[in-house]
Every structure is written in C-alpha cells, then in structure tokens.
Amino acid sequence: MEKILITGGSGFIGSNLVKYIHKNKPDWHIFNLDALTYAGNPRNHQALENDSRYRFIHGDITDSALLKKIFTEHEFDGVFHLAAESHVDRSISGPEVFLTTNVMGTFKLLEAGLNHTRNHPGKAFKFVHVSTDEVYGSLGFDEPAFTEETAYDPSSPYSASKASSDHFAKAYHRTYGLPVVVTNCSNNYGPYQFPEKLIPLIILNILDGKALPVYGKGENVRDWLYVEDHCEALVRAFEKGNPGETYNIGGGEEKNNLQVVHALCDLVDQKTGRKKSSRELIRFVKDRPGHDIRYAINSDKTEKSIGFKARFSFEKALSKTIDWYLDNMDWTRSVQTGEYQQWIQKQYSS
Numbered sequence: 001m002e003k004i005l006i007t008g009g010s011g012f013i014g015s016n017l018v019k020y021i022h023k024n025k026p027d028w029h030i031f032n033l034d035a036l037t038y039a040g041n042p043r044n045h046q047a048l049e050n051d052s053r054y055r056f057i058h059g060d061i062t063d064s065a066l067l068k069k070i071f072t073e074h075e076f077d078g079v080f081h082l083a084a085e086s087h088v089d090r091s092i093s094g095p096e097v098f099l100t101t102n103v104m105g106t107f108k109l110l111e112a113g114l115n116h117t118r119n120h121p122g123k124a125f126k127f128v129h130v131s132t133d134e135v136y137g138s139l140g141f142d143e144p145a146f147t148e149e150t151a152y153d154p155s156s157p158y159s160a161s162k163a164s165s166d167h168f169a170k171a172y173h174r175t176y177g178l179p180v181v182v183t184n185c186s187n188n189y190g191p192y193q194f195p196e197k198l199i200p201l202i203i204l205n206i207l208d209g210k211a212l213p214v215y216g217k218g219e220n221v222r223d224w225l226y227v228e229d230h231c232e233a234l235v236r237a238f239e240k241g242n243p244g245e246t247y248n249i250g251g252g253e254e255k256n257n258l259q260v261v262h263a264l265c266d267l268v269d270q271k272t273g274r275k276k277s278s279r280e281l282i283r284f285v286k287d288r289p290g291h292d293i294r295y296a297i298n299s300d301k302t303e304k305s306i307g308f309k310a311r312f313s314f315e316k317a318l319s320k321t322i323d324w325y326l327d328n329m330d331w332t333r334s335v336q337t338g339e340y341q342q343w344i345q346k347q348y349s350s
C-alpha cells in the first residue's frame with residue numbers, strides 16, 4: 001500500500017486528483033491535507049468519508065508541528081503538493097497570503113519531506129511539486145511555446161510566488177538531494193472549479209442571465225487542459241519522473257478568451273434551450289493589470305519521457321464540463337451563496 005499525501009485535495013485540481021487516484025490506484029492510501037480556505041470544499045469527498053483508503057486532515061501547510069506529526073505517524077511514500085492560493089486577480093488585490101501559503105508553505109513542506117527522508121534512509125519517496133506555466137511570463141503571438149528551458153519571468157504576485165516555490169523545490173533537490181519533480185501546467189478546466197475562474201464564472205453567469213465580463217479585448221490566449229488529463233500526467237510524473245526534472249503539461253488547445261466565451265454561450269444555449277443568444281450578455285471590461293497576453297505549452301519532453309499526451313479535445317471536454325455544472329447545481333449554489341463555508345464552520349469549529 002503506497003501512502004500518498006495530497007495537499008490542497010479539497011480544491012479544484014486536488015479534488016479531481018483524489019478521485020482519479022482513488023479510482024485508478026486501488027493500492028494507494030490517500031491522505032488529504034487541506035486548510036479549507038474559501039477554495040476548499042470537503043463536501044467534494046463526502047462519498048469517501050468512511051472509505052478505508054481515504055483520510056482527510058484539516059490543517060495548514062505552514063504548520064511545521066502538524067507536518068512533523070503526520071509525516072511521523074504515516075510515513076508517506078510520496079507527496080503531491082497542490083495547496084496554494086491560486087487566483088491571479090486575488091493576488092493583485094491581496095498578495096501577502098500568496099507569499100505565506102505558496103512560498104512559506106512550500107518551504108515548510110519541503111523541510112518536512114527532507115526530515116522524513118533523513119529519518120528513513122533508503123526508503124522510496126517522491127515529492128511532486130505542482131506549478132504553473134505562468135512562471136514563464138507572457139508569450140508573443142508568434143513566439144514558440146514554453147519549454148522546460150524557458151527562463152522564468154513571472155508577471156503577477158501569484159506567478160511570482162509560484163516561481164519562488166519552484167526555485168525552492170529545485171534547490172531542495174540540488175542541495176539536499178530531496179527527490180523532487182516539478183510540473184508546470186497550463187489552464188485547467190472541469191468539475192469542481194471555483195466560480196471565480198473564467199470558465200465556471202461564465203457558465204454560471206449565463207445561467208443567471210448576468211453580464212459576462214471579458215477583460216480588455218478578449219484577445220489573451222490560454223492553452224486549455226482538461227483536469228482529468230492533468231491528473232493522469234501528475235500520476236505519471238510521480239511514477240516515472242526523474243528527481244530534479246521539470247515536466248511541462250499542456251492541453252495543446254490554444255484559444256483566446258473571446259473564443260472560449262463564445263463557445264460557452266453557444267453550448268449552454270443549446271443545452272438549456274435558451275432562445276436569445278447569450279453572446280448578448282458579453283461586456284468588455286477594464287483589463288487585468290499585468291495581464292499576460294499568451295500562454296502555450298510545448299509538452300514534447302513530457303510525452304517522450306513519461307508517456308503523457310492530453311487525450312481530451314477542448315470541444316468535447318468543454319461540453320462535459322458544462323454538463324457537470326448543470327447536473328450539480330446544488331454544489332454550485334452552495335458555493336455561490338457561501339453555504340458550504342457555514343457547513344465547514346459547523347463541522348470543524350470545536
């Protein structure tokens with residue numbers, strides 16, 4: 001039985017990763033450490049509450065004493081580190097927590113991993129540090145996609161904090177030999193994404209007949225990756241990745257924001273039988289400061305070395321994503337109204 005620690009397992013990607021591993025790795029025991037910030041929702045794993053292969057640990061990655069306790073108690077075979085503050089706009093209005101969680105929290109977790117390997121010499125261990133393509137900065141429209149060799153050039157406080165955490169992760173490998181693998185992926189979408197990010201925000205605003213805010217002229221390009229593809233890549237990075245290496249993970253689906261919003265309008269209209277086109281709700285609003293114009297990932301190394309290639313097309317997976325939100329309106333409404341936070345309060349205040 002592999003004992004795997006997933007940090008941030010109640011957030012968007014973490015929730016999908018917990019489910020993916022639970023389904024595809026029957027001999028792995030999952031420990032989910034999550035502080036349940038606004039972005040964490042323990043209800044995502046209600047079905048696993050009494051499952052012998054899943055355990056939820058409510059706690060903060062900046063809490064060294066807690067990390068020491070759980071590493072000693074469970075002797076993890078590996079870590080998937082996803083806990084983070086993840087929203088660029090929030091990092092612009094309030095950067096400090098991004099340093100605390102993304103930089104300091106990662107440092108504390110690396111320390112805990114290092115102590116663990118020192119206490120168990122010879123025991124297999126791997127630390128997958130989950131990061132973003134935003135660390136590479138902004139690409140021009142004619143420039144080649146980011147490779148693992150692209151120099152770091154972060155634009156936002158979010159991407160600067162992730163870049164810093166990547167450097168610490170690499171440094172812990174080079175200096176202390178901690179078996180760290182760094183993954184840098186593009187924009188994820190799919191079930192359980194908090195409706196502050198473009199795709200779920202637009203879906204829900206269409207359903208509510210609200211304005212659809214498009215920053216600037218909607219020309220910024222992102223490389224969209226379906227979250228299930230990302231989960232597969234992370235498991236491959238854990239199983240096959242070489243310590244000290246970086247693996248870029250992209251969906252190979254570059255779209256500008258206006259194309260994404262148009263696709264969402266047309267698909268939601270089709271699925272809900274809405275007569276008047278939702279495109280009429282589009283509003284071009286003030287641009288995000290420091291808004292990177294384009295991200296695109298070259299995944300050649302990842303494909304060759306760990307055998308990962310995205311399988312989901314944007315069209316099909318976008319349609320699946322909309323279906324998930326339409327079928328799970330109770331989840332969506334409890335997140336929109338903040339009701340899930342009251343549930344967390346009741347559950348965890350003692």
Ligand code: NAD
Nearest residue numbers: 008010011012013035036037039040060061083084086188
């Ligand atoms: P998210 O915001 O949906 O979830 C983050 C999770 O981390 C939440 O459950 C939250 O409660 C938890 N958390 C926050 N601070 C914590 C702390 N101090 N201690 C313990 N838990 C804490 O984020 P996401 O979109 O799922 O992203 C997960 C990871 O993937 C992040 O590291 C992010 O930088 C990276 N990433 C995300 C994307 C994307 O498109 N969403 C793309 C590239 C990389």
Ligand code: DAU
Nearest residue numbers: 086087088132133134186187196197198213214215220257
């Ligand atoms: O590239 C990976 C990154 O993708 C991750 O590291 C981040 O955690 C994740 O949040 C995401 O960052 P983005 O800033 O690209 O995602 P977001 O959904 O916020 O925005 C996507 C694009 O849509 C971006 O160009 C800004 C634009 N946008 C966003 C919102 C919320 C709008 O035009 N209107 C909006 O209301």
